[in-house]
Amino acid sequence: MADRPVLTGTRRALGGFRPSGALAGVVPFFAYTTVFLLIPTIVVVVGAFVDGSGRPTLDNIAALGGSTSSFLPALQHSLVLSVVTAVTGAVIGAVLAYAVSTARPDGMLKRFVTALCGVLAQFGGVALAFAFMATFSLQGFLTVWLTNLGIDTGSSLWLYQWDKGLMLVYLYFQIPLMLIVFLPAVEGIKPQWREATETLGGTTWTYWRRVAGPILMPSFIGATLLLFTNAFSAYATAAALISQASPIVPLQIGGTFTSEVILGQENVGKAMAMAMVVVVALVMWLYAWLDKRASRWLVR
Amino acid sequence: MTATPSPAASARGTEVRLTDLTRVYAGSVRALDGFTLHMAPGEFVALLGPSGCGKTTALRLLAGLEDADGGTIEVGGKDVTSVPTNKRDMGMVFQAYSLFPHMTARQNVEFGLELRRQDKATRHQRAAEMLDLVGLSKQADRFAHQMSGGQQQRVALARALAIEPQVLLLDEPLSALDAKVRSQLRDEIRRIQLEVGTTTLFVTHDQEEALAVADRVGVMNAGRLEQLASPAELYKNPATPFVAEFVGLTNRLRCTVSGGVATVLGGSVPLLAGSAGDGPAVVLIRPEGVEISTAPAGSGSVAGASASVVSASFLGASGKIVARLDASAGGGGELVSVQVDNTDVTAYAPGDRVILSPRGDAALAVAVS
Amino acid sequence: MSTRHTERRKRAALRWGVIGLTLLFFFIPLYGMLEFTTRDLISGGRTGRVWTTLVDVGQVTDRYPALAEGFLASLALALFTVVVMLLLLVPTMTWVRLRLPGLTRTVEFICLLPLTVPAIVLVVGLTPIYAWVSYLLGEGTVWLGLAYVILVLPYAYRSLDAGLRAIDVKTLSEAARSLGASWLRVMWQIVLPNLRTAVLSASFLSVALVLGEFTIANLFSRKNLQVAMYELGKSDGQLSVAVGLASLVFAFVVLFAMSFVGRKEKS
Numbered sequence: 001m002a003d004r005p006v007l008t009g010t011r012r013a014l015g016g017f018r019p020s021g022a023l024a025g026v027v028p029f030f031a032y033t034t035v036f037l038l039i040p041t042i043v044v045v046v047g048a049f050v051d052g053s054g055r056p057t058l059d060n061i062a063a064l065g066g067s068t069s070s071f072l073p074a075l076q077h078s079l080v081l082s083v084v085t086a087v088t089g090a091v092i093g094a095v096l097a098y099a100v101s102t103a104r105p106d107g108m109l110k111r112f113v114t115a116l117c118g119v120l121a122q123f124g125g126v127a128l129a130f131a132f133m134a135t136f137s138l139q140g141f142l143t144v145w146l147t148n149l150g151i152d153t154g155s156s157l158w159l160y161q162w163d164k165g166l167m168l169v170y171l172y173f174q175i176p177l178m179l180i181v182f183l184p185a186v187e188g189i190k191p192q193w194r195e196a197t198e199t200l201g202g203t204t205w206t207y208w209r210r211v212a213g214p215i216l217m218p219s220f221i222g223a224t225l226l227l228f229t230n231a232f233s234a235y236a237t238a239a240a241l242i243s244q245a246s247p248i249v250p251l252q253i254g255g256t257f258t259s260e261v262i263l264g265q266e267n268v269g270k271a272m273a274m275a276m277v278v279v280v281a282l283v284m285w286l287y288a289w290l291d292k293r294a295s296r297w298l299v300r
Numbered sequence: 301m302t303a304t305p306s307p308a309a310s311a312r313g314t315e316v317r318l319t320d321l322t323r324v325y326a327g328s329v330r331a332l333d334g335f336t337l338h339m340a341p342g343e344f345v346a347l348l349g350p351s352g353c354g355k356t357t358a359l360r361l362l363a364g365l366e367d368a369d370g371g372t373i374e375v376g377g378k379d380v381t382s383v384p385t386n387k388r389d390m391g392m393v394f395q396a397y398s399l400f401p402h403m404t405a406r407q408n409v410e411f412g413l414e415l416r417r418q419d420k421a422t423r424h425q426r427a428a429e430m431l432d433l434v435g436l437s438k439q440a441d442r443f444a445h446q447m448s449g450g451q452q453q454r455v456a457l458a459r460a461l462a463i464e465p466q467v468l469l470l471d472e473p474l475s476a477l478d479a480k481v482r483s484q485l486r487d488e489i490r491r492i493q494l495e496v497g498t499t500t501l502f503v504t505h506d507q508e509e510a511l512a513v514a515d516r517v518g519v520m521n522a523g524r525l526e527q528l529a530s531p532a533e534l535y536k537n538p539a540t541p542f543v544a545e546f547v548g549l550t551n552r553l554r555c556t557v558s559g560g561v562a563t564v565l566g567g568s569v570p571l572l573a574g575s576a577g578d579g580p581a582v583v584l585i586r587p588e589g590v591e592i593s594t595a596p597a598g599s600g601s602v603a604g605a606s607a608s609v610v611s612a613s614f615l616g617a618s619g620k621i622v623a624r625l626d627a628s629a630g631g632g633g634e635l636v637s638v639q640v641d642n643t644d645v646t647a648y649a650p651g652d653r654v655i656l657s658p659r660g661d662a663a664l665a666v667a668v669s
Numbered sequence: 670m671s672t673r674h675t676e677r678r679k680r681a682a683l684r685w686g687v688i689g690l691t692l693l694f695f696f697i698p699l700y701g702m703l704e705f706t707t708r709d710l711i712s713g714g715r716t717g718r719v720w721t722t723l724v725d726v727g728q729v730t731d732r733y734p735a736l737a738e739g740f741l742a743s744l745a746l747a748l749f750t751v752v753v754m755l756l757l758l759v760p761t762m763t764w765v766r767l768r769l770p771g772l773t774r775t776v777e778f779i780c781l782l783p784l785t786v787p788a789i790v791l792v793v794g795l796t797p798i799y800a801w802v803s804y805l806l807g808e809g810t811v812w813l814g815l816a817y818v819i820l821v822l823p824y825a826y827r828s829l830d831a832g833l834r835a836i837d838v839k840t841l842s843e844a845a846r847s848l849g850a851s852w853l854r855v856m857w858q859i860v861l862p863n864l865r866t867a868v869l870s871a872s873f874l875s876v877a878l879v880l881g882e883f884t885i886a887n888l889f890s891r892k893n894l895q896v897a898m899y900e901l902g903k904s905d906g907q908l909s910v911a912v913g914l915a916s917l918v919f920a921f922v923v924l925f926a927m928s929f930v931g932r933k934e935k936s
Contacts, residue, residue, distance in 0.1 A: 022764075022768040022769055023769070025760065025761070025764040025768065025769075026761055026764060026765060026769065026772060026776075028757060028761070029757055029758075029761040029776070030779075032757055032818070033779050033819070033822075035798065036795070036798065036815055036816060036818070036819045037779065037782060037783065037786070037791075037819050037822075039794070039798060040791055040793075040794025040795045040798060041786060041790075041794055042794070043793075043794040043795075043796075043797055043798075044790055044793050044794040047793075047794075092691065095687055096687055096688065096691050098687075099683070099684040099685075099687040099688050100688065102680065102684050103684070103688075109688070111925060111928040111929075112925070113688065113692070114924075114928065115921055115924040115925035115927075115928060116692075116695060116921060118877075118920075118924045119877075119917055119920045119921045119924060120695065120917075122877065122878060122881065123877055123878070123880070123881035123916075123917065123920040124881070124917070125881050125882075125883045125895060126883050126895050126898055126899050126902075126913065127881075127898070127913030127914070127916055127917050128698070130702065130898075130902065130909065130910045130913040130914075131698035131699060131701055131702050131910075131913065131914075131917075132698050132701075133910075134698070134701040134702045134704070134705035134706075134910050135697060135698045135700075135701030135702075136701075139705075140701060140705070141700070141701050141704040141705065142697065142701065172694075172695070172698065175691065175694075176695070190397050190398070192394045192395075192396075192397055192398040193398065193400060195363075195365050195385075195392070195394070195398075196392065196394065196398045196400070196456075196459075197386075197411075198364075198365065198384075198385035198386045199363055199364075199365075199385055199386075199388075199390050199391065199392040199460070199469075200386075200411055200412035200415055200459070200460075200463060201386045201387070201389070201412055201415040201416060201463065202386055202411075202415050203386055206415065210411075211400055214402050215400070215401060215402050226784075229784075229785065229787075232787070233787030233788065233789065233790075235787075235788065235789045235883070235884045236883035236884055236887075236895070239883070239884075239887065239899075240883075240899055240902070250787070250789045253789050253790075253792075253793060254789065254884075254887075254888055257792075257888045269793055270793055270794075273789070273790040273793040273794070276787055276789070276790050277786065277787075277790055280785050280786075280787065281785070284785055366673070367673045367674065384673075
């Protein structure tokens with residue numbers, strides 16, 4: 001049922017396909033995206049499987065798993081970091097989105113929170129790392145303030161560790177991103193659904209468990225997966241915060257740009273990049289699968 | 301309040317008493333102001349009024365979706381004023397979009413029964429009955445977005461009736477539908493209501509709808525009930541100018557009142573109780589209360605006011621002529637709508653000279669302010 | 670009678686509790702930046718010296734040439750990216766709607782693809798492309814804009830798509846065509862004026878994204894605002910943090926203003 005419009009659309013396109021002037025209108029777009037999006041993607045995928053002189057090889061991939069390689073631990077860190085901040089961020093962000101949605105639709109509060117979240121979610125990068133250093137480093141105001149109160153916060157080195165400080169900073173852009181992507185779904189909830197539940201004899205708990213919960217679940221899962229890829233791909237904040245080591249994959253890939261390349265491993269960066277693409281593609285596939293299963297009832 | 305009232309009890313219907321209800325919004329707006337309504341068991345009452353008149357508020361108070369600031373609500377002899385919505389046993393149909401989008405039609409109908417812990421077989425059977433009642437047996441497994449607006453409202457009705465509610469509440473259930481579906485569903489709602497015998501409160505801003513289905517119609521204005529009467533009574537003997545103007549299309553014509561009779565269009569009209577006293581006034585005459593005839597050639601002295609036709613429209617079952625009164629010493633120039641038989645429409649063309657006169661049905665006159 | 674009232678009050682309390690706590694979490698680090706930039710490192714206490722330095726154009730150009738250079742480069746990049754993005758997207762999307770509806774899904778897929786290709790991966794793949802760009806066009810920072818167009822594609826696409834949905838391009842252009850307008854005139858005089866809000870919001874979003882971009886510029890060793898700020902952080906902490914805070918505030922003002930622009934057109 002839901003697929004029908006797609007099918008007819010495709011059929012119409014094929015039926016109406018004539019090498020006419022109409023197609024010339026979209027050539028610039030396809031040319032541009034081919035050069036700057038499709039070819040780079042192909043470069044990564046192909047590059048992962050060739051050596052410095054262009055001969056096919058599996059060495060790049062093998063190098064990732066080698067005992068001297070720090071890639072596997074970094075991948076593990078990246079995955080844990082992304083899962084934890086995606087789930088935590090999604091839960092907190094969803095509650096925030098619900099709270100904001102109950103405010104006046106055109107009110108200042110909502111505009112304010114949405115704009116703020118837009119900035120923190122998409123603009124932050126280096127500035128966010130600075131913000132956390134200014135707050136939590138040894139000289140940071142919160143550290144100083146807590147010390148004055150007699151609370152010892154330790155060495156402040158925690159701020160630069162991937163599973164402590166970095167997680168906290170990531171939450172700082174994951175929660176706002178959740179608000180941005182989840183708010184439309186929450187606002188799509190009709191007040192009639194709650195009232196209908198009540199008149200039919202349901203409690204608030206019934207409403208959340210049987211009506212609002214199931215209706216929001218597909219959007220929630222989708223948003224959580226988006227948060228995962230967002231954290232998994234993030235580079236700027238981590239690069240600005242952690243300068244001593246490369247505990248996560250994006251930093252390792254960045255490292256291949258600046259460090260001396262070991263002979264024969266020119267394309268290891270591409271292999272790492274491809275590993276990232278594979279992870280993201282898996283998540284997207286998972287999303288598509290869940291979406292198809294869980295949302296037969298969605299309007300398409 | 302038993303969870304599952306016996307069919308016999310619900311077939312007889314429940315008595316409803318709303319007494320002196322008051323509801324104040326945002327500190328000062330009185331949405332309801334001393335609203336009193338008594339519904340007999342099994343009765344179908346329509347609340348009619350312009351938007352903001354408080355009709356929806358009255359319905360929501362009865363449903364328990366809002367709290368009254370004063371007054372009492374009695375259902376079946378019990379005071380339910382402070383009983384929460386989910387314990388009131390009210391079946392409600394909303395304006396639109398009230399079906400749960402993630403459930404099929406059948407699951408929607410079964411939802412209320414599930415909350416009443418009825419077993420699966422009973423639920424299935426009852427849902428099938430209800431969907432059959434609204435004529436949607438074949439669409440049982442469809443989701444809301446796979447159904448038309450009219451079908452969605454039928455499912456909503458089935459869902460509301462499935463729980464055998466004490467009272468059926470209809471909150472402008474037809475207003476989002478197009479004209480044809482609307483009148484079909486309207487008649488069907490009445491049929492079903494008569495069949496199940498549930499006391500029903502129907503809120504609408506469409507007078508035709510209200511007059512067509514209800515046993516009694518309450519016309520509301522500014523949070524108060526202006527008149528509560530049978531459709532015919534309401535139409536023929538409006539109690540207030542507001543009712544006269546809101547119910548049915550009305551011509552407002554200048555007249556002179558003396559001794560309970562208004563002189564207008566060269567004839568006289570008996571006045572209803574509550575009309576203005578002697579002096580200049582405005583009389584409210586319905587299109588079917590005006591007679592029209594072609595003006596005789598020459599200057600024959602026919603009783604009536606001369607006018608010229610502005611438009612003649614064919615409306616299906618009837619026809620409508622709009623004519624402009626000739627300017628005279630008393631003013632004139634007003635537009636008058638006249639209802640005619642559909643076969644007579646072609647007898648009049650724009651520009652034709654006509655004579656208008658009152659048929660003599662009683663009307664309401666208002667003092668000129 | 671009071672059950673609903675208390676329930677509502679409880680809900681309001683919950684709402685304010687949640688919003689208050691998260692806003693606190695959002696504002697503590699921002700306050701940290703403000704506090705840090707107003708410290709007087711020499712004598713202790715407070716000073717606005719860092720901020721007066723930052724707004725003094727002459728002094729910044731003199732003492733922090735890299736910062737001024739990065740700032741100007743980012744402005745040029747923003748302009749370049751917006752222009753290329755609009756030239757690429759507006760005609761294509763309109764054209765697809767009008768003449769090639771079968772391509773809608775393909776174009777949408779391509780435009781949303783950058784959401785799933787991490788910027789860091791794009792950098793890796795773009796390396797050979799940029800070798801050619803440098804060879805053909807030179808080393809200028811502004812050519813980063815060619816890659817930035819790809820980054821802003823999903824956001825710009827969504828804004829423009831919403832705008833195109835809101836107006837019936839097909840009927841509008843058919844009406845114009847029936848009155849004798851050429852395709853060029855349809856685009857310029859009919860479609861574009863009606864898309865004003867969408868174009869504006871797509872441009873604003875793109876500007877915000879470009880001004881915040883770090884990954885690509887850093888790894889290609891080009892100096893934009895974020896890279897300059899990052900490098901300044903190694904020598905002058907206070908000023909770099911001030912730049913960071915100022916850029917966040919600027920982006921906030923842009924987005925906040927945008928929420929009003931969008932509404933006016935709708936109502």
